[in-house]
Amino acid sequence: MFDIHYHLIPNIDDGPDTLEYAQAMVKISYDQGVRTIVATPHMNHPAEFRGNVELERDIEKEFETLRTHIQEAYPEMELYLGAEIYLSKQDLNQLDQVNIRTMNNTRYILVEFSRDFTSLELKQALNELILLGYRPILAHAEVYKCFTNHMEDLLKLREQGILIQCSADNIVGRHQKPDKLRAVEMLKHGLVDIVASNGHNLSSNRPDLAKAYTYVAKKYGTEEAGRLFIENPDTMLKDGLIEQPSRVIHTSKPIHKSWFWIASLIVLALLTRCFT
Known part of the structure; x- marks a missing residue:
């Protein structure tokens, strides 16, 4: 399997603080069948982290040190460098000044926004990135409240060519119930x-993929699981075009109030007739 959203570089953001801790995380992934990891440190995030990921030489140096240690312990494990780019509403007005790192030097970019973005704001922001030549991947899309009971808005993003990434723990975990409900939907x-x-x-944020893979494979088939955990991530790393099958959102239409009252009157009439 591939894991393309992973805060693994030590002493950079809110991920591990030592190489030993990072290696312990990789062991979990390796034991679960992951053989490719993309390290995605936070960039341009408003929170204050340990390191300064904005300095290219620092992140490159830290990543190479990490990769050397990991491949000594796990020769089969492939590591690539990417980033999780945070974009505020202000950033969208000055994208030329934002330091953006793509995934493995491809055109794909893993991007997140403030949780209070509306569907329209997300659509406009992601479209700006497309116009700049990027292929946006919306990180942990299930955390955005605007999609609650509005899966059709998510469908519209995919129709723009936006890729939707979901976090494994929000599929099978017990915490963050609203996020889980959206992920399952x-x-x-x-x-x-x-x-x-x-x-x-x-x-709290373990690099677990196995349970989510088993869930998807059991409920939607091994072909779908392979698409989400292997094929699409592999295509992304090779800068290929990820196919997004057409989808249709089936929603049940609410019963019109007039029909409700008509049905109620019919039932009342039948009951009255039965007792007279």
């Missing part, structure tokens, strides 16, 4: 393109 409608761990540590 996204899978139900076939709106997910990539599942990744968003791993940060060994406790």
Whole structure:
């Protein structure tokens, strides 16, 4: 399997603080069948982290050190460098000044926004990135409240060519119930393109993929699981074009109030007739 959303570089953001801790995280991934990881440190994020990921030489140096240690312990594990880019509303007015790192030097970019963005704001922001030549991947799309009971808005993003990434823990985890409900609904409608761990540590944000893979394979088939955990991430790393099968959102239409009252009157009339 591939894990393309992974905060693994030590002492950079809110991921591990030592190489030993990072190696312990990789062991979890390796034991679960992951053989390719994309390290995606936070960039341009408003929160204050340990390191300064904005300095290209620093992140390159830290990544190469990490990759050397990991491949000594796990020769089969492939590591690539990417980033999770945070964009605020202000950033969208000055994108030329934002330091953007793509995924493995491809045209793909893993991007997140403030949780209070509306569907329209997300659509406009992601379209700006497309116009600049990027292929946006919306990170952990299930965390955005605007998609609650509005899966059709997520469908419209995919129709623009936006890739939808979902976090494994929000599919099978017990916490963050609203996020989980949205994640399950996204899978139900076939709106997910990539599942990744968003791993940060060994406790609250573990790099677990196996349970989510088993869930998807059991409920939607091994072909769908292979598409989300292997084929699409592999295509992304090669800068290929990821196919997004057409989807249709089936929603039940509410009963019109007039029909409700008509049905109620008919039932009342029948009951009255039975007792007279």
